[in-house]
Amino acid sequence: MPAASPPSSAKDIDSLVVGAGISGLAHARIRHDKGQRVHILDTQEEPGGSVRSFRREGFLVEEGPNSMLVKSQEVWDWLGKMGLGSRIVEANPAANRRYLVKDGRLVAMPSSPWSAVKTPLYSPAAKLRLLAEPFLPRTKLADESVTSFVSRRMGPEFLEYGISALVSGIFAGDPDRLSLTHAFPKVWNLEQTYGSLIGGALRLRRHRRKAGIKPFKSRLISFRDGLAELTAALAQPLLQDGLLSLSSRLGTLRRDPDGHWHVRVLRPDGERVLRCREVVVTIPLHQYGEIPFLRDLDLAELTRHPYPPLSTLVLGFPRTAIQHPLDGFGALFPRREQRFSLGTIFSSTLFPLRAPQDQVSLMTFIGGVRQPDNARMETPQLVERVLADLSPLLGLRGDPSFLHHSFWPQAIPQYNVGHGEVLAQLDQLETRHPGLRLRGNFRGGPGLHDCLAGALAEPSPTAA
Ligand SMILES: Cc1cc2nc3c(=O)[nH]c(=O)nc-3n(C[C@H](O)[C@H](O)[C@H](O)COP(=O)(O)OP(=O)(O)OC[C@H]3O[C@@H](n4cnc5c(N)ncnc54)[C@H](O)[C@@H]3O)c2cc1C
CATH class of the missing domain: 3.90.660.20 (Protoporphyrinogen oxidase, mitochondrial; domain 2)
Known part of the structure; x- marks a missing residue:
């Protein structure tokens, strides 16, 4: 079939990014800074997605994320x-001290082996049971809930007064449903690789020391004017160069027979028609029905993903x-x-x-x-x-x-048991529709760091 020539008004670019939350902004900035021609759009008036900070009456308010753990x-x-x-x-x-409520009182969570021995959070029997952890067999399951994993390896007290609360702090989730495999892959890998969490962590440390690898010490950070300073800084050159369309949506998204994506961006001041090789969609799964092209695929399962x-x-x-x-x-x-x-x-x-x-x-x-x-x-x-x-x-x-x-109303995507099927479906869609990339906080972790690390880890697409 002869390649369709672009409508005369279509501007050739390399990548279109849909959604200007931290994921979309990072994907757009990485490409822009490499000299690629990008355009990014968002339905909202401001970039940043879930990252929203402002000052009022002398208070600095974070409406969503409040800190970022750089790992x-x-x-x-x-x-x-x-x-x-x-x-x-x-x-x-x-901030290294974190409290848990137990029996109606605030109790500091253990932060060192000695404080773990002394803590009143767990009974002597629960602490003794933990000593057996290195000798427990590894699971043969391919996926397991947080509740099942922690009860099996550490015992139920550590689940109730520790892991379960931490899980609700990160995912606002339910440990009975959350997948340890997908939500906490590093912990899962310790068991899979070394057969033990405690033994695995010690051996990993020894390996690193022998190999002369100095692990990065995680840093909990924000910015002087809050986390929105980060998303504003990522957005700034894109806005300045007219590459970020706010209060805008996609009127058309279709893949032409020549392999290019034909895109119509509806902006408050008119429309932009673009032609590109790559479309990076970074909006939440539950909003996929708003995107032409995705709307016509059978994505009911994805759009019902729990948030x-x-x-x-x-x-x-x-x-x-x-x-x-x-x-x-x-x-x-x-x-x-x-x-x-x-x-x-x-x-x-x-x-x-x-x-x-x-x-x-x-x-x-x-x-x-x-x-x-x-x-x-x-x-x-x-x-x-x-x-x-x-x-x-x-x-x-x-x-x-x-x-x-x-x-x-729909805060954080859940990485529940079976999340592997969601990821497999996303992979299949990308294989079936070359140039389509489905990214965001439902892949690789929901934290701000995870979103940035995911974007940085991507191989750079070749320019059209
Ligand atoms: C209350 C709360 C507290 C949190 N606390 C922390 C924390 O302390 N630390 C941390 O690391 N993480 C935290 N997180 C998680 C983190 O903030 C998010 O996972 C991350 O910001 C998601 O970024 P994203 O770009 O993937 O998605 P979003 O931020 O959801 O961005 C998606 C963007 O897509 C846009 N969009 C939607 N539909 C369309 C459409 N049809 N067309 C164009 N654009 C569209 C949206 O307007 C939005 O701007 C928190 C999240 C919430 C909600």
Whole structure:
């Protein structure tokens, strides 16, 4: 078949990126900085997706993510290359302390082998059982829930007062459904490779030392004006060069017989017609029905992927209204404790300048897979219930001096048991439709670091 000639108005570019959250911005910037011709679009007025920060009344509010754990030298160096080095704020070292609620009291989670021996979180029998972990057989299962894995290797107490709460802190998920294999692949690989978590971690450390490999020490960071500074910095040159279309959507997306993608971007000021070899879709799976071309494929399973609702509540208080020293990252509320909220971050301890002098800022998470209805409550009810959780734990008195409530109807994709089938379906779609790349926080981890690392790890497509 003869190659269809492009309509005269179609502009040839290398890549179109759909969605300007951190994933899309990273994919677009990496390509742009390599000299490729990109265009990126988003339906929202502002870039950043889930990353939303602003200042009000002297408080720095993060509506979504509040910190980023940089886990690799590559991502750290890239942030520097993006000109963000001097804007990075590292977390207060006090953030290494994390509290858990047990029997209605805040208890610090163990952070060293000695504190693990002494902690009142686990019974002597549970601690002794952990010594047997290196001698337990490895599983023959290909995929396993967090509950099953942790109960099997560490025992149920570590699940209830530890892992289960951490899981709700990261995924707002349910450990009975979350896949350890896909949500925590490094832990899974320790068992698969070395047959033990404890033994595996020790052997890995020994191997690295012998090979002279100095592992990157993870750094918990934000930016002086919050995490939106990161997405704004990634977006800036794209906006400046007219390559980022905001408040825009795709009118047409089709693959022509010559292998090029024909694209019509509907912008508030008119339309842009583009022709490219590569289309990188980085929007949430539940929004795939909004994309022409994807809409016509049978993707019902993908669009029904679980993304639980979540509310975040930022509350400010005079420092004197809280007895607790707030000397840590925050507190997680295990499911056994039957609290209304999932946990609270001591935001103004974590990073400086998040609250005016003499005030503190707390960010509480509500809802998730296990309590979706809690997330949907109206603000006054939500505040009342959160205060009922926090007041006895923190010795908190009086009303908040500051309040901001954000509701996320579909917050974080779940990496449940069977997630491998989702990934296989995405791979098949890409094979069937060359040039189509389906990326985002449902692949490789939901954290901001994971989204950046995923984009940086991609082989660069060749220019058309
Ligand atoms: C409440 C909350 C707290 C979190 N806390 C943390 C944390 O502390 N640390 C951390 O590392 N991670 C955290 N995360 C996870 C992290 O923020 C996200 O996984 C990450 O920001 C997702 O980025 P993304 O670009 O893949 O997707 P998104 O941020 O969802 O971006 C997708 C973009 O696609 C756009 N879009 C949708 N439909 C269309 C369409 N039809 N056409 C064009 N564009 C479209 C959207 O407008 C959006 O801008 C949190 C997430 C939430 C929700």
